[in-house]
Amino acid sequence: MTTTDWPAALSEARLHVVSGKGGTGKTTVAAALALALASGGRRTLLVEVEGRQGIAQLFDTPPLPYEERKIAVAPGGGEVRALAVDAEAALLEYFELFYRLGMAGRTLRRMGAIEFATTLAPGLRDVLLTGKVKECVTRKDRDGRPVYDAVVLDAPPTGRVVNFLDVTAAMADLAKSGPIHTQAKGVVQLLHSPLTAVHLVTLLEDLPVTETLETVDELVAAGMRPGAVIANQVRPQWLPDRSVAAAAGGRVDAERVRAGLASAGLDLPADVVDGLVAETVEHAQRVHAESAALARLDTEPTRPLPRLELPRLIEGVDLGALYELAEELTEQGVSVNAVPVA
Amino acid sequence: MSPTKVAPRLDVDELLDDPETKVIVCCGSGGVGKTTTSAALAVRAAERGRRAVVLTIDPAKRLAQALGLEQLDNAPGKVEAAGGDLHAMMLDMRRTFDEMVQAHAEPDRAEKILSNPFYQTISSSFSGTQEYMAMEKLGQLAATGEWDLIVVDTPPSRSALDFLDAPQRMSTFLDGRMIRLLTAPARAGGRGLLKIVGAGFSLFAKAVSTIIGGQLLADASAFVQAFDTMFGGFRERANATYQLLRSPGTAFVVVAAPEPDALREAAYFVDRLSEEEMPLAGLVLNRTHPALAPLSAAKARDAADGLRGAPLAAAVLRLHADRVDLAEREERLLARFTSAHPTVAVTEVPVVAEVADLDGLREIGERLATDRAATLTPERKLRSAR
Known part of the structure; x- marks a missing residue:
C-alpha cells in the first residue's frame, strides 16, 4: 500500500472533522479515529450532530443523551467519550443561560416552537451545533x-459539510450582535485555524472519489484545511x-486455472x-477501478493530500473491529500531540 | 444453525406488467442505488410495453446522460434510445416551487412571494423542500393521465422516512401559527396551552428575534401572510398526493444495500409503510456478491495453501474464498431482515460495475427480474453450503 x-x-x-459521501462509513471511521487518537492515555470526545444515534449503534449502547458519556477505553489506557449534540437542546441551553425561560422552555419545545425557531433560520442550526463543538474543544x-x-x-x-462548517455564511441569517453572534465568531476562528482538520472518507469508487475531490476544492475555497x-x-x-488488465477485459485463461486447480487436487467440472x-x-474489474480511483486521488488535487487506508472487514463492524481499525490508523501514524497548558 | 426463513420472491416483471400498477416509489437510505434502480425499472417497464416516465432526483452524471437528461427543464423528455415509450426527467426543486406558487396565487401576490428573501431561503435550503417538491411533481405527473406508469426516485437522505415526514413538517411550518405567535404573540395567543406559557412565549419571541434578527423575522412573517391565502389549495394538493401514495395503484419498493445500516433503515421504513397503510411491493437487495461457483471458502483456502507454482489458480481460489465469505455475510443479513419481516418479498441484484448507458440499465433490469433461487439448482446450493 502506498499511503x-x-x-x-x-x-x-x-x-x-470527518465527512464522506453517504454509505462510505464515515461514522465508523470517526469512531476508529477517536479511539486511535485516545490511545496512550489521552482523552477524546466523539461528537455526532445529525440526531441519528449512529455512535450508540456502533458501540452497542443505549441512545446517547445530550450529555458527554464515556463509551470506550482506548488501547494503552485512554478514554473516548461521546456526545450527541441536538440543535434544539443547544438552543434551549442558550435561552436558559441568557433569558431565563424557566419551565416555559420545555413547554415551548413540546409545542414545536424550538424546532420552529431553528428551522426559521437554517444557519442558526449549524451555528448552534458547531458552537457546542467549539465549546468542547476549548x-x-x-x-x-x-x-x-x-x-x-x-x-x-460531503454534499452538505462545507455549508455546515461555513459558519461565516450562516451568520448572515443571524442578528449582528448578542451571545450567539459572539459564539459564531469564535467558531469561525477555530474552523479556519490549524487546530482544525477536515478528513474525508471515501470508497475507492468513481462517485465517492469525485465527491471527495469536489469537497476538497470547496473546503479550500471556503478557507478551511482539508486533512487526510x-x-x-x-x-x-x-x-x-500483470494479470489485472487482461482479466478485467474478460481474458482469463480458463484452461490454466483448471490445470492449476487440478494440481491442488481439485478436479472441478467445467461450469x-x-x-x-x-x-x-x-x-x-474492481481492482482496476480501485487503482484508477487511487490514481485520481494522487494526481487530481493541486496539493497532495495525506492518505490513510482501512481494510474492508468481511464480518462487518462490531466493537472489536473498531479497535482493529483504530490500530490500523495508529500504525499509519495517527496521533495527537500533548496540548501545552495555557 | 437454525433453519433460516426464505423470503418470498419479489416478481418485478409481474409488478411492472400489471396495468393496475400506476406509481412505483423507490425509497431507501442514501447511497444504496435508488436512482439507478428507479431508472432501470422504468426502462424495463417501457421496453415491456408500458408508457413510462421516471422522475429522478439528482442523478449521477453518467446516469443522467444515459437518460438524455443533460439539461434541467423540469418536464419529462423522451428517451429516444429506449426500446419503448420512455420519458425521463430530473426534479428542479426551485422551479417546481416557483411554478406551484404561480399556479396558486394571483399574479401580484405570486410576485410578492417569489421576491421575498425568506422564500429564497425556504425554496432552496429548507430541509424537506426537496421531498415536498418531489411529491408535488409526482402529483402533477399523475394528474396529466399521460402515463401508464410513473417511477419516482426519492431524495437522498439519511433516512428513508424523511420522504414521508418532510411534507408534513413543511406544511406545519407554512401553516402560519408559529410565525404569528412569534411576530404578534399577544394577538395570536390567549387560549389554552398558550395562556399557560403566554409570558414565557413573549420572552421566547423576544429571544428569537434577538438571535435571528428582526429583518428575517419580518420577512418570514410577510412571506407566511402572503402564502396563507394560497395555503388551502396548497395543503389540499399535498393531501391529494398523500392519498395517491396510499392508493392500491401505488407500489413502494424499498432499496437497500446488504449492509446492517441500510437494512435497518429498510426495516424502519417497512414498518412505517404498514402503519400508514401504504402498499409495499417488496425489497430490492442491491449490489450483492453471490458466489458464482459452489466451492466452500475453507476448501478453496486449503487448496490455495497447498498450491505451488500456479499463481493464477491460487489467486482465483483466494478471491473466491473472500467472495464466499462476503456472500454468506450478505445472506445472514438478509435472513435477519426476513425473520423480522417474513412477508416482505425480496429480489437480489448482484453488483454490476458502474452504469454508464442504457445497456447498463437494461442489465440491472434483467437482474432485478431474475429469480436467483431458480438459477442455482438445489444440488449446487447444497454443495456450496458444505
Missing part, C-alpha cells in the same frame, strides 16, 4: 488543561498486477471453473 501517512501538522489539530479543567486532547466530529456528508483522505473498505488484491473465472473477471 502518504499522517503528517506531523495533523497531530497539532484538536478538532478532527473547554478547560481547573488546572487550565483542555478537557479533551482531541474532538472528533462525525459531520454531515481516508480510503475505507479497501479489499485485498489477489491477482498479480464450476466458469463460475470461478467469472468471479475472477469481476475481481479484476
